[in-house]
Amino acid sequence: MASMASRLKVMLAATLGSTLEWYDFFIFAASTVLIFNKVFFPADDPFVGTLLGLGTFAAGFLARPFGGIVFGVIGDRIGRKNTLIVSLLMMGTATLAIGLLPTYATIGVAAPLLLLLIRIFQGIAVGGEATGALTIVAESMPARQRGFWTSFPMASGPAANVLALGMLGLLQLWLSEEAFLAWGWRVPFLLSLILIVLGFWARRQVDESPAFLEIKAETEIAHAPLAEAFATQRLAMAKVFFVKAAENTLLYLFSTFVLLLATTRLGLSRAQAVDVVLVASLASLPVILASGWLSDRIGRRPVMIAGFLGATTAAFALFTLAQGAAPSALYLRAVFALCAHGFLLGGLAPYVTEMFPTRLRYTALSASYQAASVLGGSVAPLIGTLLIERTGTPMSVAIYAAVMMVPALFVLIMTPETGGRAIDRDGLDHPGNEAFGQEDLRQRPQL
Numbered sequence: 410m411a412s413m414a415s416r417l418k419v420m421l422a423a424t425l426g427s428t429l430e431w432y433d434f435f436i437f438a439a440s441t442v443l444i445f446n447k448v449f450f451p452a453d454d455p456f457v458g459t460l461l462g463l464g465t466f467a468a469g470f471l472a473r474p475f476g477g478i479v480f481g482v483i484g485d486r487i488g489r490k491n492t493l494i495v496s497l498l499m500m501g502t503a504t505l506a507i508g509l510l511p512t513y514a515t516i517g518v519a520a521p522l523l524l525l526l527i528r529i530f531q532g533i534a535v536g537g538e539a540t541g542a543l544t545i546v547a548e549s550m551p552a553r554q555r556g557f558w559t560s561f562p563m564a565s566g567p568a569a570n571v572l573a574l575g576m577l578g579l580l581q582l583w584l585s586e587e588a589f590l591a592w593g594w595r596v597p598f599l600l601s602l603i604l605i606v607l608g609f610w611a612r613r614q615v616d617e618s619p620a621f622l623e624i625k626a627e628t629e630i631a632h633a634p635l636a637e638a639f640a641t642q643r644l645a646m647a648k649v650f651f652v653k654a655a656e657n658t659l660l661y662l663f664s665t666f667v668l669l670l671a672t673t674r675l676g677l678s679r680a681q682a683v684d685v686v687l688v689a690s691l692a693s694l695p696v697i698l699a700s701g702w703l704s705d706r707i708g709r710r711p712v713m714i715a716g717f718l719g720a721t722t723a724a725f726a727l728f729t730l731a732q733g734a735a736p737s738a739l740y741l742r743a744v745f746a747l748c749a750h751g752f753l754l755g756g757l758a759p760y761v762t763e764m765f766p767t768r769l770r771y772t773a774l775s776a777s778y779q780a781a782s783v784l785g786g787s788v789a790p791l792i793g794t795l796l797i798e799r800t801g802t803p804m805s806v807a808i809y810a811a812v813m814m815v816p817a818l819f820v821l822i823m824t825p826e827t828g829g830r831a832i833d834r835d836g837l838d839h840p841g842n843e844a845f846g847q848e849d850l851r852q853r854p855q856l
Contacts (some may be wrong), residue, residue, distance in 0.1 A: 415616055416558065417675025421610040423542040424561045426497050429601070429608040430538045431569030433504040434469070434531060436597045437663045439573055439686075441466040441790075443679050444594045448512045449521050459669065461505075465525050466665075470787025472532030478635060478774030480537020484771035485634040489545040490617045492537060492771075497612060499534035501605030503527050508598030524739075540761075540775040547762035547821045548620035548770070552831050553705060559758035567690040567697065567751065570664055573597065574687040581680045617660045620767045620832055634772035638765075645764040646777035648820045652713070653761070653778050655817035656753055657785030659720045662810055663746045664690065666790040667727065672804060686735070689743040693699070694800055695750030700755025706826040710759040710821050714752025717814050717821075723749045724810040730801035763827040770832075785813070 446462040476496075484492040486834060506527050513520040542562040576597040584593040605856040624630060631637050664686055669684035704712045723746035733781065765773045796805040 414621040416549055419615050419760070420546055420561050421557055423493070423546045425611045426493060426608040427538060427542040427562045427565035428569045428572070429604040430497060430500045430535055431566045432603050432604060433500050433598075434535050435566075435570045435664075436573040436576070436601075437469070437507065437528065437531065438466060438506070438661070439683070440594060442667070443577070443668060445524070448514075448552045448594070449510075449524050450513060459794065460523065460791070463794060465521065465528050468525055468788040469528040469532035469535070470782050472529040473536035473779040473782050474776065476533035476536020477540060477779030478536075478772065479533070480541060481772035481775035482497075482634050484537070484541055484544070484775075485631055485769060486623075488617050488621055489541055489548070489771065490612065490615060492542045493545065494609065494612050496534045496537045496541065497608050500531060500538070501601060503530040503534060504598050504601040504605075506530075506667075508595045508601075511834060536779045538777060540778050541771060542770050543758055543762050544774065545615075545618045547759065548618035548767065548832060549616075550778075552829055555763070555832075556701040556704035556709065556755065556759040556828065557698070558701075559762065560698050560755045563701070563754045563758035564694050564697040564751075566660070566754075569691045569748070570690040571687055574683045574690065576600070578680060578683045578687060581683070610746050624768050629768055631768045631772075634700055634769050635776070638773035638776065642765055643771045644770060645761045646773055648824055649761050649764055649774065649777040650781045650784075651816040651820050652757065653781035654785040655717065655813045656750070656757060657782050658789045658813045659724070659746075659750050659810060661723065661789040662793055662806065663720075663727070663743070663750055663788040665758065666793040666806070667743060667746075669790065669794060670728070670797075671739060674732055674797070674803065674826055675730060675736075675739060677736060677739070681736055685739050685743050686747075688740060689747040692744045693747040696748045696751035697754045701758060702755070704756040704759060704828060708826045709756040709763075710824070710826055712756030713753055713760065714818065714821050716749060716756065717818055719749035720746065720753060721811050721814050722742045725804075725807040728807040728810075730803070753852060760827055763830060763832065767832060815847060 441462045445465070446459045449465075479497055480492050483495075507524065510523055510527070511520055542565070543559055546562055548557050548676045549554055577594075580593045580596060581589055668682045668686060669678040671685060672679055677685070700716070720820065727739075727742040727746050730742065761774055761778060762770065792809060793803075794805045797803055798807060799805075816824050
């Protein structure tokens with residue numbers, strides 16, 4: 410097992426790199442509902458422009474499973490460290506390109522088409538990032554503390570949202586509406602160059618995962634990780650898929666769709682809406698770390714079940730706000746929503762990595778985790794927008810969130826606890842352990 414200094418270095422590099430990549434991804438998400446419908450799409454119909462923007466936003470998610478598989482296979486074949494460096498550089502290149510992209514007024518229909526292409530490139534890059542960062546941290550930490558350590562890279566998402574929204578908020582505060590729409594929105598994309606350089610330097614300093622080095626030394630690396638994963642890890646992949654799809658739906662309803670709801674239905678300005686999500690995301694950060702620590706003590710399942718139930722309750726509280734409600738009411742409910750989601754993440758981070766054996770972990774986790782993002786986050790803001798348009802009430806969005814929770818809760822109730830077990834060659838789903846609720850009773854040495 411790695412020394413404490415080595416563990417800290419791995420955790421910091423993984424968390425910093427993930428924060429920077431998610432910053433790039435979330436700055437696009439926030440810009441989609443606040444800016445892109447005005448600068449990259451025809452302005453004749455705001456609703457149609459918003460739908461086209463959200464469609465482009467969703468395209469990044471459609472590319473994530475492909476990126477997850479490609480990076481997962483490479484990561485299981487050559488190692489986690491170098492794979493994560495490549496994903497970081499890809500994301501940085503795509504984000505810079507958005508900052509330099511001409512608008513619809515300048516080059517016409519080529520602008521949204523190029524934006525779509527760049528978004529797909531972003532999706533491929535982030536497809537290998539999230540699961541790769543979790544994998545290298547989980548494989549470098551002791552079993553009894555894995556929840557706490559993996560909560561740091563998991564917290565990188567909300568941390569990135571704070572950075573992205575904070576940057577947009579400052580620009581809207583400093584610039585006039587005309588200046589912001591003319592050129593100010595480009596600044597957060599161009600500044601990512603500095604962040605990517607920092608992330609690249611940090612990842613160059615870390616050691617490879619000890620668990621991966623062990624199977625490499627013993628020539629147990631999978632030659633066809635994807636085929637082997639689908640042959641031997643189907644049940645575990647299905648579990649991760651349903652849990653992640655529900656979590657991701659909540660995340661993008663609470664962090665992206667709520668921006669649209671606040672500006673179009675509740676009458677808030679763009680700056681006020683950004684502030685709401687920024688404050689709520691910031692409040693969720695200590696909650697994620699605390700719930701990761703708690704999951705090492707009481708288990709992953711109780712933490713995630715409590716998180717899902719809390720987040721579903723929060724969805725009904727958030728999406729039943731009356732039109733024209735006071736901003737303070739939105740603040741309180743948004744903080745409740747993202748903190749409940751954060752509590753869920755603390756258990757999710759170790760749970761998904763503990764489901765798979767080392768030789769297939771990156772591939773199996775990436776394929777299931779990123780496929781779930783298509784069913785969850787990619788369409789959540791779009792479905793939310795369409796539901797309000799059709800039903801006239803945000804209550805329909807809360808019901809949609811609750812429906813997505815049902816299969817995830819079933820999986821968690823019927824799946825054995827994974828907390829405290831060693832990450833070894835066999836993983837947690839052994840041949841013959843193919844039914845929900847069937848415990849693996851063998852004692853395992855701690856990694």
